[in-house]
Amino acid sequence: MVHIRQRMQQHLKLDPLPELKIGECAVCPCFPKPMCGTTIQGVGDFLDLEKLCVLGRGNHGSVYKVRHGPKLAIYALKIIHQGTNDAYESHETEILSCIDSPFVVKCHGIFEPRAGEKAILMEYMDAGTLDSILRANGPFSETSLAHIASQILSGLNYLHEHNIVHLDIKPSNLLVSKDMKVKIADFGVSKFVHGIGTRAATNYHSMCQGTQAYMSPERLDSHAFGSGSVYAGDVWSLGVTLLELYVGHFPFFPADKRPSNWMELVLVVCYGEFPGFPEEASEEFRSFIKCCLEKNPSKRWTVSQLLSHPYVCLGGRLGK
Template sequence: MPSFSLLAFAFLTLHFIFDHMALVRERRQSKLGLRLPEISDRRTRFPPTAPQQLKNTTNASTTSVADYETVQVLGHGNGGTVYKVVHKKTSNVFALKVVHANSDPVMRRQIFREMEILRRTDSPFVVKCHDIFEKPGGDIAILMEYMDVGTLDSLSKNTDGGIFTEHTLANVARQILNGLNYLHTHKIIHRDIKPANLLVNKNMDVKIADFGVSKIMYRTLEACNSYVGTCAYMSPERFDPDSYGANYNGYSGDIWSLGLTMLELYMGHFPLLPAGQKPDWAALMCAICFGEAPSLPEGVSEEFRSFIECCLQKDSGKRWTASQLLSHPFCRQPEN
């Protein structure tokens, strides 16, 4: 039977652990909640009525949403709806993202942030915004280019991941890195790179989308370690800046997320947890902060393995930049 001193020691150890966990949760859990399900998996909180009579707010044209015919609902999100629409005169197809006036205030702030960034960007590797509309009642609509396949997440699930060979992933990585390099050059940090936020079309053109939690770095040394984005793809320093933030660089968080994205597409499941296990905050924190950095299984090329290692350095200062990764041998493979 254990002695009293051993029992006391065990009790004190557990007490310390639980106190520490409580402190961590108090500091972070309110901001670390997992993101809500993707729009295709969630019913809207408000009636998905087609938008009407919205006026354009980005240029002097008289274009309005009345000029577009709704083809179908692509999905519902937190306080909004995404439609596939066709311009009545030209038959051009677009995606129309509508956020309702009575949606959650956080969602409203995110849509205004996304509008600001989309107005600033012009890259073939970032989803293009054609128009922004607003009506007096407060509904906001963003008219964007339509990517006919959907997201890399939906493509992976619909094809059981078999389409993502090393060669295909090299092309995917190259396009995402071109997009990140453009954003980072313009002092924009995405902060939520993941398969569900990367749009793809039938030509396998990949574009970065969803800037709701992104940040524009107005000052060179401005901090960017807030707990936003999807927890599963957060870098260690964003979970625990005290331990991993000594060489903190906000842009490198996007590179960690890219590495996890490439791993997930290749492996067919989220790489930090066993296949089929749903991520929760505690499991993710332990895996990202205390576990070994994830790696590829046996049988992959040295170039691919090296590329993943350059992305998933736990010390953010050792991660390669988007510009450096574009010159990595894995990304320099011939496209065909």
């Protein structure tokens, strides 16, 4: 471990992600054309939206619960403050205006309320996020997680098939309805990926995006683990997310501890032992998580492979 720490200190600069060539929605010809200033739900005037409360705040914007006055319909409205950070460039509006999946949060329209801002009107998920449910109710059961995993994988499968990598899968970015429908949200750091190839030159700007605690080993230390497939990182993040929901805390550290700095996180995630399972964990669940948290990205299961895993098949049957 001392040798590893010394080598890490020689590479304190964050290793970058593979460069992702950003394209327009036209790279996915089956998508509808982006919407501009109007919505399929008839919310044509931004001023008709009444802010009710704040649902969340981030580095680049805020999310509000809003009501459309004429229809009394409830939505979520994300205001993106662009230009506050020159290094930040979001393709969220392009991605959300292109995608259509029951496992991804639906975009009803995009507005420009004032110069330098964009507002995304989205469906409102009335149960919050998986993170808020975990904090309110405690750890999830294996049965409920199988159903959750099936839905998230279906959403990731849709995104990956359409050349989109999410890059920030975590409990707070997974929205939930009261009937336990789960949808992927927050595409602030997501990217379009051109063509079949998923390995390319490096880009420091891309590495700074996303949540480091949920990043895969190849994103945290590409010197040791290689660049890998850009899609494999979403699978790792899913594995960390589900294991966290099962044990009730970030799984690579004890319940009362969080990583104090980037080096400690890298040492534990990349070079530490595999997180332990509670004794009651089934073999199917253990197998599924190990397939997600394979440190070698070339051996890590893909989303399409995971959809056929016995544990996920249980979740698919529960959702029918």
